[in-house]
Amino acid sequence: MISPTLFIDVILPLALPKLYTYRVPMELNDTVVIGKRVVVSFRGNKLYTGLIKTIKETPPVDYEAKYILSVLDDEPVVTERQYELWEWMASYYMCTLGEVMNAALPGGLKLQSETKITLTEGYKDHTKIMNDKEFLIVDALEINNIITLDEVSKILDQKTVFPIIKGMMDRGLLLIHEEMNTKYKPRKMIYVRLSDAYADKNLLSKELDLLGKKAPKQAELLMSFLKLLMDNKDLREVAREELIKYADSSTAFVQELVKKGIFELEEKEVSRLSNSSQDVEDKLELNEFQVQAFQEIKDHFQEKDILLLHGITSSGKTEIYIHMIEEMIAQGKQVLYLLPEIALTTQIINRLKKHFGNLVQIYHSRLSENERVEVWKNMLNKSTDKSVTNISVILAARSGIFLPYHDLGLIIVDEEHENSFKQYDPSPRYHARDSAMVLAKLFHAKTLLGSATPSIESYYNATNNKYEMVTLTKRHGGVLLPGILLVNIAEEKRKKRMKSHFSQLLLDEIKIALDTKEQVILFQNRRGFAPILECVTCGWTPHCINCDVSLTYHKANESLRCHYCGYVGKIPKSCSACGNNDIKMKGFGTEKVEEELSIFFPDAVIARLDLDSTRSKYSYQQIIGDFETNKINVLVGTQMVTKGLDFNNVTIVGILNADSMLNFPDFRSFERSYQLMAQVSGRAGRKQKRGKVIIQCQNELHPIIQQVLNNDYEKMYAQELLERNKFHFPPYFRLIKLTLKHKDYNVIDNGAHQLAKDLKQVLGARVLGPEAPLVARVRNLFLKDILIKIEREASIKNAKKMIMDAVTNFKGLSDYKSVSVHIDVDPY
Ligand code: ADP
Ligand code: ZN
Ligand code: ZN
DSSP: OOOOOOEEEEEOSSOOSSOEEEEOOGGGTTTOOTTOEEEEEETTTEEEEEEEEEEESOOOSSSOOEEOOEEOOSSOSSOHHHHHHHHHHHHHTTOOHHHHHHHHSOGGGOOBTTOEEEEOTTGGGGGGGOOHHHHHHHHHHHHHSEEEHHHHHHHHTOSOOHHHHHHHHHTTSEEEOOSSOOOOOOSEEEEEEEOGGGGSHHHHHHHHHHHHHHOHHHHHHHHHHHHHHHHSTTOSEEEHHHHHHHHTOOHHHHHHHHHTTSEEEEEEEOOGGGTOOOOOOOOOOOOHHHHHHHHHHHHHHHHOSEEEEEEOTTSOHHHHHHHHHHHHHHTTOEEEEEOOGGGOOHHHHHHHHHHHGGGEEEESTTSOHHHHHHHHHHHHSOOOOTTSOOOOEEEESGGGGGSOOSSEEEEEEETTTOGGGBOOSSSOOOBHHHHHHHHHHHTTOEEEEEESSOOHHHHHHHHTTSSEEEEEOSOGGGOOOOEEEEEEHHHHHHTTOOBTTBOHHHHHHHHHHHHTTOEEEEEOSOOSSBSEEEETTTOOOOBOSSSSSBOEEETTTTEEEOTTTOOEEOOOSSOTTTOOOOEEEESOOHHHHHHHHHHHOTTSOEEEESTTTTOSTTHHHHHHHHHHTTSOSEEEESGGGGSSOOOSSEEEEEESOTHHHHTOSSTTHHHHHHHHHHHHHTTOOOSSSOOEEEEEESOTTOHHHHHHHTTOHHHHHHHHHHHHHHTTOTTTEEEEEEEEEESOHHHHHHHHHHHHHHHHHHHGGGEEEEEOOSSOEETTEEEEEEEEEEETTSOHHHHHHHHHHHHHHHHTSGGGTTOEEEEEESOO
16 A cells, blocks of 8 residues: 655744644654654744644645654654643634743753753763764763754754754753753663673672672672662662662772673663652641531532632641542542742642652742653653652642643642732743643543632632632631731821831831741832932932833842843932932832841841842742741741741731732732732731731721721622722623734834724724833833723633734734734733
């Protein structure tokens, strides 16, 4: 039989609206499988790795298909289920499959011409079995350290080098180079075992005698090896590294024994998961409220697929998750446990590791790309090899939804209200909580959302029978919720009782806490020292040269910084507008709080937790760790201090300026303020002592402040719903935001009006704007927003199609070709 001519649709890592079709050279027919990577050229000579999406026998109609250059994988790296999720995301979030693929695949699986490679730490162990081309690459890397795949092409004088590179990566010779260098443990290890000939004990002991006389070091090594085997009955082989360490020997002596035919070496893939040998502990016994909640959850899951666990801070939601996970594992199912990136601390990781040991794997941005690939590959193939632990639980930030699961039974979305589950840039602008529910559905799995302060949408769905709900109203161990005290700072100021940014009450309470060796958390919703500088005479403030935003003063390096583009400016000696040299700071941020507090409490150890203090990779963990172990007395921070941390010695929480959050111009600012204040308050209190929260504000009668004071989520929710209904916001309306960007103001102004007009023709009054956003110029590009509000009952599919058509049409106009249009579905 003649084999057919095959064509494949390939997902390329580009924002192309359609998949590109390539032709398969006949000799590769047997190797193309959906989900494998292929190397193709696109737009001239640029090489990309793409993914095989479909295989067919019909050529494209409007262009001549180019041949694929090679197939990279022996086995698919993406599953059909993953494709289903990607397709949902591309359609729901109005983006391309290529963009979803870019977000989904770890960098190590995305080879491109510009990809940089470098040698692994242990590459020398693998150089014995290299061919000439590989030798050339290693040689170049030994000289240059880092080279791109393009350069490799030139060195080898051949076009397709991806397969060679991939092969070398698989063997542990090469790594994708990452800017932020992280430690990499090689995936492969060399194992030592006795060759079959020496299974004969007599022969072995003869050889030992012989060695003892001629080569005592080798004899010692062999003895150590045999001892290791004796100590561990199941063991037939030992990692070379381990053996050398145990025997205090070296590779050279191992090599000698290999030469003599006594030892055999084998390179094997090792899972880093089985490296840690932690003792697995039993889980805690649930308290009576947890027992009840746990039972209710399981009962509800008989009927419904999504459930909201509304449990106050420290009610022990995590314990319930642990029990749920255990049941899933017992059924042989996988669990995805999603947390906001920032809440993925060693605290929670250790808590899960303690119970589930190597069954748990972590997946988040602090892993290196190569480590991510390793997790991915481990997940891809359920191993039947007993010595390999199959991952059962993934503890992850939002990108955890992209892993190749095979048997997902439950997704937990902890702190489901957190807005960091939403990716803003780049596209796909997805919400991990919402996408997780779709992922769960693909597996007929359950979704458990958890929060002390649910998002309005989730609570709405839970009270309208779309989800089930279970509540926990008691903190574990009878610990009381903290008492909340309000301080009116306007009044305190009038009475001249404010000391800098602190009320007398707050200072007194801090003092008491410090005197009794208890800890304090201070929350200020801003970073930097004093956000802006202002001319006392004319009110001028220094602005970013690229963005329409004032620069923030940072004391640590005496600089002015733009929080939008990273521009760093010098501190002006005089006003650029009027020349006066009296320039003062206005407002205050975390850095300033930290500094002033140290004047009042010179003996206290004060630390700061915000974006600036946690730039380096492990600084966040470091600060949290020091606070946990009482090396820090007072922690001053932004939002970061509110994220699901469990400290047991904090008795005072101070919120320095509650109004700054409430006044933020966003329809969610009340909801978010409530969540932030309730969450940060939840850090106070411990077993023996009720905590205190001191809220400093301008208006203590503000409804949100009152609702926080009374711990009245329901009331906040009811009031918000009224507003949302009245002003057409979620959950009653869906929002889609279009952002236009261009360097020329006139182009964007005219363009935005044009597009808005086109949209209004089909969608009418649902289209708002165009409007300039709060910061109307970023990185030298002018911005315009168009907001579209669509009733929940209307067909969102139709609306999206109309929007897409209008945008496509707009982009086709010659005047506006260079305007970029970002589409953001559920933008807030
Ligand atoms: P949440 O996730 O609801 O904020 P956690 O699960 O973190 O609450 O529990 C708060 C604290 O109470 C933790 O220190 C946890 O170890 C402890 N705790 C919760 N449930 C139990 C239990 N059943 N037995 C013992 N300790 C518990
Ligand atoms: Zn800027
Ligand atoms: Zn001035």
